[in-house]
Amino acid sequence: MVEIRWHSRAGQGAVTGAKGLGDVVSTTGKQVQAFALYGSAKRGAAMRAYNRIDDTQIINHEKFMLPDYVLVIDPALAFTDNITDNDKPSTKYIITTHLSKEELIAQIPTLQDKKDRVFVVDCMEISLSTIGRAIPNTPMLGAFVKISKMFELDYFLERMKKVLSKFPQKIIDSNMEAITRAYNEVN
Amino acid sequence: MAEKYDVQEVEVWDGNYAAAHALRQAQIDVVAAYPITPSTPIVENYGQFVANGYVDGEFVMVESEHAAMSGCVGAAAAGGRVATATSSQGFALMCEVLYQASGMRLPIVLNVVNRALASPLNVRGDHSDMYLGRDSGWIQLDAFNAQEAYDLNLCAFRIGEHLSVRLPVMVHQDGFVTSHTAQNVNPLKDEDAYAFVGDFVPHEEMLDFSRPVTYGAQTEEDWHFEHKAKQHKALMDSRAIIDEVFADFEKKTGRAYKRVESYMIEDAEVAIVALGTTVETCILAAKQLREEEGIKVGVVSPRCFRPFPFDKIREALENVNAICCLDRSSPGGAMGALFNEVSAALYSTQKRPLVTNYIYGLGGRDFSIAEAKRIMKEQKAHADAGYITTEIQQFSGLRGPKLGFFETKRR
Numbered sequence: 334m335v336e337i338r339w340h341s342r343a344g345q346g347a348v349t350g351a352k353g354l355g356d357v358v359s360t361t362g363k364q365v366q367a368f369a370l371y372g373s374a375k376r377g378a379a380m381r382a383y384n385r386i387d388d389t390q391i392i393n394h395e396k397f398m399l400p401d402y403v404l405v406i407d408p409a410l411a412f413t414d415n416i417t418d419n420d421k422p423s424t425k426y427i428i429t430t431h432l433s434k435e436e437l438i439a440q441i442p443t444l445q446d447k448k449d450r451v452f453v454v455d456c457m458e459i460s461l462s463t464i465g466r467a468i469p470n471t472p473m474l475g476a477f478v479k480i481s482k483m484f485e486l487d488y489f490l491e492r493m494k495k496v497l498s499k500f501p502q503k504i505i506d507s508n509m510e511a512i513t514r515a516y517n518e519v520n
Numbered sequence: 521m522a523e524k525y526d527v528q529e530v531e532v533w534d535g536n537y538a539a540a541h542a543l544r545q546a547q548i549d550v551v552a553a554y555p556i557t558p559s560t561p562i563v564e565n566y567g568q569f570v571a572n573g574y575v576d577g578e579f580v581m582v583e584s585e586h587a588a589m590s591g592c593v594g595a596a597a598a599g600g601r602v603a604t605a606t607s608s609q610g611f612a613l614m615c616e617v618l619y620q621a622s623g624m625r626l627p628i629v630l631n632v633v634n635r636a637l638a639s640p641l642n643v644r645g646d647h648s649d650m651y652l653g654r655d656s657g658w659i660q661l662d663a664f665n666a667q668e669a670y671d672l673n674l675c676a677f678r679i680g681e682h683l684s685v686r687l688p689v690m691v692h693q694d695g696f697v698t699s700h701t702a703q704n705v706n707p708l709k710d711e712d713a714y715a716f717v718g719d720f721v722p723h724e725e726m727l728d729f730s731r732p733v734t735y736g737a738q739t740e741e742d743w744h745f746e747h748k749a750k751q752h753k754a755l756m757d758s759r760a761i762i763d764e765v766f767a768d769f770e771k772k773t774g775r776a777y778k779r780v781e782s783y784m785i786e787d788a789e790v791a792i793v794a795l796g797t798t799v800e801t802c803i804l805a806a807k808q809l810r811e812e813e814g815i816k817v818g819v820v821s822p823r824c825f826r827p828f829p830f831d832k833i834r835e836a837l838e839n840v841n842a843i844c845c846l847d848r849s850s851p852g853g854a855m856g857a858l859f860n861e862v863s864a865a866l867y868s869t870q871k872r873p874l875v876t877n878y879i880y881g882l883g884g885r886d887f888s889i890a891e892a893k894r895i896m897k898e899q900k901a902h903a904d905a906g907y908i909t910t911e912i913q914q915f916s917g918l919r920g921p922k923l924g925f926f927e928t929k930r931r
Contacts, residue, residue: 352702355532359704365532368701390704392665392800394697396886 334391335481338400339382340410341470343375347382347406350470354477357484357492358386366391379407379414400424404477406456406469417443427476427519429456429469434520452480454519463511464504471508475515486516522547523573524710533705535666535698539605539631539691540565542673544574545713546629549600549720552580552591556610557643558695559633563605577601585610589617589630596626597735599725601677603628607695608635611649615656621688622657623751624735627680628688629673630658634796635695636883644884645695647795647848650825651857657751659689659758660825664799667705669693671775674708677717678765685758686723687751692825694796696884708773716772755827762824779824780832784810788818790899791837793862794846795821798880798887802846805892817896822858833865841903842874844895846916848881855913874902874928880916891916907931 337354341347348369355365369382383398385391399421405411405428416426426447430437434453438444444451454476456469464471471493478489490509497505525544533541540562543551551570553563570579577600582588588604596602606614611632621628634650636642653660661676663669672691680689693699708716724733739747759779766777783803785791792802799821806817820836822829837843843866847856854860859877866873878895881887895916902908911924 352532355702359530359532364704366701366703367532368696393804393889394665394694394701394797394801395888397888397890 335384335386335402335483336398336400337384337386337402337404337477338398339384340403340405340407340414340416341380341382342407342410343378343380345406346468346470347380350406350474351382351384353470353493353496354384354474356496357489360492360495361484363388364391370396379410402427402477402481404473405429406473408457411437411441417447424450425480426451427473427480428453429473431455431458452476452519454515456515459511459514459518463514464507472511472515475512476519478512479516479519486513522576525569525574527707527709529706531705531707532702533666533670533707534561534700534702535663535669535693536561536633536700537565538666538670538705538707539673539693540569541707542670542713543603543629543631544569545708545710546601546603546674546677546717547576547714548603549577550580550592550595550602551577551604552582552588552595552602553604554582554585554588554606554610556585556607558635558645558699559605559607559610559631561699562631562633585613586617589614589621589628592628592630593617593621593624593626596621596628597624597725598727599722601681601720602626603630605631605633607633608637608643608649612637612652615652618653618656618658618688620736623747625686625751625754626688627677627686629676629680630688630690631669631673632690632692633695633699634692640883642883643695645697645699645796646882646884648850650690650692650795651849653690654826654857657687657755658826659685659687659755659762661689661691662795662821662823662825663691663693663698664797664821665698666693666701666703667775668777669698670705670707671769671773671777674713674717675765675769675777678768679758679762681720682761682765683721683723685754685761687754687758692796697797712772716769759824759827759829759831777823778832779822779829780836781821781823782836783819784816785818785820785836785840787816788840789816790842790844790896790903791818791820791840792844792846792892792896792899793820793822793833793837793858795825795848795858798846798848798892801887801889802892805889805896808889809893809896813897815896815900817899828861830861830865833862834869837862837866837873838869838871840873842876842899844876844878844899846878846880846895848879850882851879851913859913874908876902876908876910877913878916879913885917887917
């Protein structure tokens with residue numbers, strides 16, 4: 334079982350990202366779960382979305398999880414949300430930021446003993462310059478594919494095209510570019 | 521003619537979307553609906569299917585849930601296949617008309633996406649609305665995940681419309697935990713799903729002017745009792761038809777449903793009885809506890825909450841030593857409903873196992889595997905002692921001082 338926790342603001346697309354990831358993963362024959370903790374959340378409020386991925390049917394419905402991956406798609410949440418909640422010695426962090434990894438870790442005490450498990454990528458800049466809007470979810474998927482080694486990039490792009498097939502070609506292309514850039518730039 | 525929708529063999533759908541597709545595939549004549557969280561996406565997506573030509577029937581937007589169910593009653597009496605969806609306060613507002621629908625023996629399918637009842641206002645899942653419907657004369661089927669929400673909707677039409685049943689059917693799923701959680705779902709192709717549900721066969725329909733009939737007549741002490749007794753008997757007798765439809769569904773899909781689902785119960789010494797997604801979480805906890813500590817735990821659930829499977833509950837649990845019934849609804853000054861009904865069923869067995877009650881998960885409070893295991897171990901302690909070692913009713917996951925009521929008099 335692989336467990337993923339997304340830290341996002343309502344409206345940034347964490348739920349869509351989690352569901353998109355679920356869609357892609359399901360085409361590989363695996364079982365997935367994608368859910369979020371929201372309700373009366375307002376646009377801009379901090380929220381969390383979750384994925385579970387397994388080889389057998391997922392029957393765990395508790396909201397609690399010990400994440401294998403923590404994906405932070407809003408730069409400020411790395412500072413204001415407890416992104417290390419319930420982590421494991423192996424939990425990997427992918428954080429969107431314009432800072433370098435060293436600069437970021439220097440400012441967040443809880444990450445200092447996890448340096449080798451923290452990865453950074455500027456999903457905001459990537460989504461602005463490719464998609465034209467601050468929707469950091471798709472670039473985060475590219476970064477996740479790289480760090481998790483769960484898929485080959487080309488395979489993931491092909492599957493993602495299908496998930497996005499209801500959108501105009503221009504949007505599909507810019508999303509593919511965003512995923513590819515984040516894949517190459519995450520470090 | 522409705523457009524065919526191209527469903528994949530594996531879809532990643534949440535419970536709401538799965539239910540909406542099942543309704544679309546059943547080709548309903550009338551859906552009258554008033555949306556409410558967390559069931560909104562069912563009627564929202566259904567409305568989109570109608571607008572895009574995937575459904576031939578009517579989608580009627582109304583001004584309240586009372587009107588929604590009233591519209592369903594009218595359309596069903598007129599002689600059509602009818603369904604809608606609601607939750608919580610909307611369900612509460614429908615309540616008056618729910619009794620009308622069952623009393624008039626109208627096979628309406630109602631998706632209830634379970635949510636807490638105010639006050640305090642809360643949009644998350646618990647079983648308050650489901651329990652509110654338990655004396656309404658409807659058949660109540662309970663899904664534990666999105667796949668089951670889809671499957672049970674298809675079964676619901678078959679069961680309710682069966683000429684020897686002719687009763688309305690609710691399909692329950694847990695708000696958010698099922699309704700907004702996307703998981704792998706294996707839907708049937710449109711033509712297969714429709715073939716399973718079958719054409720709607722009108723019966724005593726008001727629009728047949730050659731044979732005028734009356735719905736909703738007044739009966740005082742002369743006939744009211746006989747009507748209600750007949751209605752109750754129909755509900756009790758629907759058990760056989762439910763079994764038959766489930767068996768047919770298994771033949772078609774390989775997915776087996778029973779009025780009482782039981783897991784690892786054959787050799788179990790203690791058991792949990794629960795409803796909804798908690799059942800699956802408990803299965804996982806029971807498996808872990810068997811591996812980690814060798815405690816033989818089983819899990820039992822009334823898939824069919826109404827008619828209450830008194831017979832099958834007794835069969836499933838009569839050899840277990842200690843049982844905990846988990847109720848996800850504030851019992852309002854009594855023991856939980858599941859506790860009361862399971863206890864009553866077991867009282868007429870030789871063994872009369874120890875039964876305790878936990879109230880849990882109100883307003884969407886998380887129910888974890890760790891907590892399920894703690895409760896299971898507590899049942900093992902009762903079984904070993906031979907009597908209930910705690911208060912009979914307790915609260916799980918409640919903050920503040922421990923709360924509990926009543927001690928056993930049987931030592």
